[in-house]
Amino acid sequence: MVTQINLGEIAVDVVKKDIKNIHLSVYPPAGRVRISAPLRMDIDTIRVFAITKLGWIKSQQQKLRAQERETPREYLERESHYVWGKRYLLKIEERDATPSVELRHNKMILRMRPVSGQDRKQEILEIWYREQLKAALPPLISKWEPLMGVKVGRCFVQKMKTKWGSCSHDTGNIRLNTDLAKKPLECLEYIVVHELAHLIEPTHNARFIALMDQFIPKWKFYKDQLNRLPVRHEDWGY
Numbered sequence: 001m002v003t004q005i006n007l008g009e010i011a012v013d014v015v016k017k018d019i020k021n022i023h024l025s026v027y028p029p030a031g032r033v034r035i036s037a038p039l040r041m042d043i044d045t046i047r048v049f050a051i052t053k054l055g056w057i058k059s060q061q062q063k064l065r066a067q068e069r070e071t072p073r074e075y076l077e078r079e080s081h082y083v084w085g086k087r088y089l090l091k092i093e094e095r096d097a098t099p100s101v102e103l104r105h106n107k108m109i110l111r112m113r114p115v116s117g118q119d120r121k122q123e124i125l126e127i128w129y130r131e132q133l134k135a136a137l138p139p140l141i142s143k144w145e146p147l148m149g150v151k152v153g154r155c156f157v158q159k160m161k162t163k164w165g166s167c168s169h170d171t172g173n174i175r176l177n178t179d180l181a182k183k184p185l186e187c188l189e190y191i192v193v194h195e196l197a198h199l200i201e202p203t204h205n206a207r208f209i210a211l212m213d214q215f216i217p218k219w220k221f222y223k224d225q226l227n228r229l230p231v232r233h234e235d236w237g238y
Helices: 043-052 054-066 118-148 178-182 185-200 206-215 219-228
Strands: 002-007 010-017 023-027 032-038 080-083 086-094 100-104 107-112 155-158 165-167 174-177
Touching (some): 010 054, 080 118, 100 118, 174 185, 185 219
Antiparallel strands (some): 165 174
């Protein structure tokens, strides 16, 4: 059940769950605010918590509303697509063979059967992006596990509307947004370190920030870089 509290002009959705800690999230595109709180926590305590975070909430909302978004992809010739932060122009080659994607110079060559429509083009490219990300992750995880003294359970790659990544402190599993394959590699590494740091400290408290400062001192630069880049057009349904 969702309860709503109002902080002036800002509406906050409150959901009580069987969890230990309170969590605050601000979601794109317009900055919807949601708090997940332990079942035992009363609404007045939750309201006080939200008030203490009001400055951060407004800052996040401003960033989200200002962030550039891609126009909807139509998968047409010479349309721009990004791989590891580099821009490529789509070239479609029709042939009766297994679909494939190749990067050559500044072109992304999509080979597919002539009868394929836009949905099929999108599906082929999304599968390809997922494979690029899955291939890039093992070396990064192998690099950072011993440095941070953690062990990843399983690593999942999937489309995510509201986050670049997530982590389960209990299982050690991490999940990463497929769209990270479109961003510079250093942004992917920052997100990997971010999620591994959550295996040590599940919240974004001072200890977590100290861990990020220790392991990847330029993390705030990478975070800003990632947040400045255009994000995928979505039909956000809430």
